[in-house]
Amino acid sequence: MPTSGSVPSKINLGFLPTALEPMPRLSSLLGGPQIWIKRDDCTGLGGGGNKTRKLEYLMAEARRQGADTVITAGALQSNHARQTAAAAAKLGMGCVLVLTEAVYGRDALYEHNGNMLLNDLFGAEVIRLPAGSDSSAAMADVAARLAAAGKHSSIIPIGGSNGLGALAYADAMAEVKQQAQAFGIRFDRIFVASGSGGTQAGLVGGLHRSGLDAKIQGISVSASEAELTAKLAGILAELDPLLGGSTPVSLIHTDARQVGAAYGQPTDAMREAVRVVARHEGVLLDPVYTGKAMAGLFAAIRGGEVGPDETVLFWHTGGSQGLFAYQSEF
Numbered sequence: 001m002p003t004s005g006s007v008p009s010k011i012n013l014g015f016l017p018t019a020l021e022p023m024p025r026l027s028s029l030l031g032g033p034q035i036w037i038k039r040d041d042c043t044g045l046g047g048g049g050n051k052t053r054k055l056e057y058l059m060a061e062a063r064r065q066g067a068d069t070v071i072t073a074g075a076l077q078s079n080h081a082r083q084t085a086a087a088a089a090k091l092g093m094g095c096v097l098v099l100t101e102a103v104y105g106r107d108a109l110y111e112h113n114g115n116m117l118l119n120d121l122f123g124a125e126v127i128r129l130p131a132g133s134d135s136s137a138a139m140a141d142v143a144a145r146l147a148a149a150g151k152h153s154s155i156i157p158i159g160g161s162n163g164l165g166a167l168a169y170a171d172a173m174a175e176v177k178q179q180a181q182a183f184g185i186r187f188d189r190i191f192v193a194s195g196s197g198g199t200q201a202g203l204v205g206g207l208h209r210s211g212l213d214a215k216i217q218g219i220s221v222s223a224s225e226a227e228l229t230a231k232l233a234g235i236l237a238e239l240d241p242l243l244g245g246s247t248p249v250s251l252i253h254t255d256a257r258q259v260g261a262a263y264g265q266p267t268d269a270m271r272e273a274v275r276v277v278a279r280h281e282g283v284l285l286d287p288v289y290t291g292k293a294m295a296g297l298f299a300a301i302r303g304g305e306v307g308p309d310e311t312v313l314f315w316h317t318g319g320s321q322g323l324f325a326y327q328s329e330f
């Protein structure tokens, strides 16, 4: 992390600001509320997605540390790993991905297509580990191996979810505030997929800093509500000094009802959400994150938690490349 007091620097990697668009056909299909979408699936870098914003800070920090190679970790179909590989390629750096076979019962497409195909095209070295492996230890081993070969590496955490990565989503909240003002709208709620937590933590920190009062609903894709809340509080503790404030943990709202059997395991509600949004808006969601987050929004509307007069933002975080790893589910 940068020394306190200095403003962290960024490397421009994405096409920003991303578009903010209404979803009129989806809104009328669901009987109101007014649903808008923030197109962070279109950040541009190597297929795009939410990790691009985080990597603008994280790659700048790696460079500041003198790194010629970055190391990160995730599941085989990690969108974070794929965007990190693309960022490294763009900046002329090496990239080693430690990818765990964390999702059971998948087929050959999961193993080789989607993000795995793209990692290879971006020239990353992939190290595959069986489920349950200690990826932090494996990343430290890679760093030692690279050091012995005279390389300087920097480890980027899973999902890019530390305070510095989350700072990019506090910035993104300021971006949305400006866009909403330009459209003359005000969001009552924001729905976002939440995994390693950096995106939601950043949005919550940014919300507090911007003086907005939307309710940010994080739809968990893996952890229980208590686990995810603890993770978010930990990231906020790193982010707050960078924002120069203190974000109340009461702004953290999590919903773990869409996880299904486990991380990366399809649910019927996810399949419905992916199909409906594709057919009504021409927008591609993904099976692991945004399909489940949209299923959470559908459920909240149908269950009356979100009223027909509300204005809702669905924050699209990317991941459609993962559809090609889940062909058999559709």
Ligand SMILES: *Cc1c(COP(=O)(O)O)cnc(C)c1O
Residues within 6 Å of the ligand: 049, 050, 051, 078, 079, 080, 159, 161, 193, 194, 195, 196, 197, 198, 199, 200, 286, 289, 290, 317, 318, 319, 320
């Ligand atoms: C990583 C990811 C998320 C979750 O973001 P976190 O910051 O890890 O919580 C959501 N959607 C997609 C498509 C992702 O790749």
